[in-house]
Amino acid sequence: MPNDTIHLRPAVPADIPLVLELIAGLAEYERLAHEAVATAADLKAALFGPRPAAEVVIAECDGQPAGFALFFVSFSTFLGKPGLYLEDLYVLPALRGRGIGRRLMVHLARLALERGYGRFEWSVLDWNTPAIDFYRSLGARPMEGWTVQRVSGDALRSLAANGDAGSAHAPATPPG
Template sequence: MEKRRIDEHTIFRFAGEQDTALILQFIRELAEYEKMEDQVSATEDLLKKTIFTDRKAEVIICEYDSHPAGFMLFFHNYSTFLGKPGIYIEDLYVKPFLRGKGLGGKLLSYAAELALERGCGRLEWSCLDWNEPSISFYKKKGAVPMDEWTVYRVSGEGLKKLAENGQTAGV
């Protein structure tokens, strides 16, 4: 398992299957912060399958003084305009009592390093519009909000119905 010492207190490492419970714990803590706890349906078994068996995403664990401090879950997307892959950060989370130590910025910088190493053309993520501390932080890091774009989502029953509509329409 690759580890990278960031400073005297901080280590980043790619998560392994043994980290599944920790990843789920971080997801739940993030959901609580975002006031979305009721939307977490992930389980350890599902995370093991999708992250470690099917390799649909990657996770970096941040350790501070040898203790789990946060995580970043990301996956590759693709830009047809650039003709290159990109990295999309789905979750970036640092435990509240460790915020202000620069860990979030270091995780973002590490993601940028990975993107460049992997020949990616960009690094992207979403942020809730009420989360002013994060928005301010991201702008200070050079991120630009994509105000002219709106994210659309279909999930759950809507996803099933859309799939069924395509089948009945002869698509």
């Protein structure tokens, strides 16, 4: 709606319950609610502890919570510069189509440039056509030839415990 007042602000510790609600909404939308196990204590430590691992921007529409973006610093060895990695972007379903997601993305792009970062990137689920179309409208393009890899949970613990086990199958030069 053209008369909406959209305001973006950094999250503060008092926002942790709101951030958890927004994460739950995102997880439900992405059909991954079973994986959303973050607690208030987890977020407090990760966002506001002595070494914050990520930052959150809260979007408000007409003074009410509307969505959020959670991001952190990555690094490109090829560019020799940090980058901004968007972990999550979510706008409440009732408030979509009002430019809130676009405002969040523009804010993050500007933040990346202000900080001297060399890139702004994120992942999107391959079935999420509305998000993909939105990102394309912003000028984003897929990273052809790349797939996301992940080790977590038991596999992460096993890899850490076994050290060199399986290293014969590891690439001689990991990608940078």
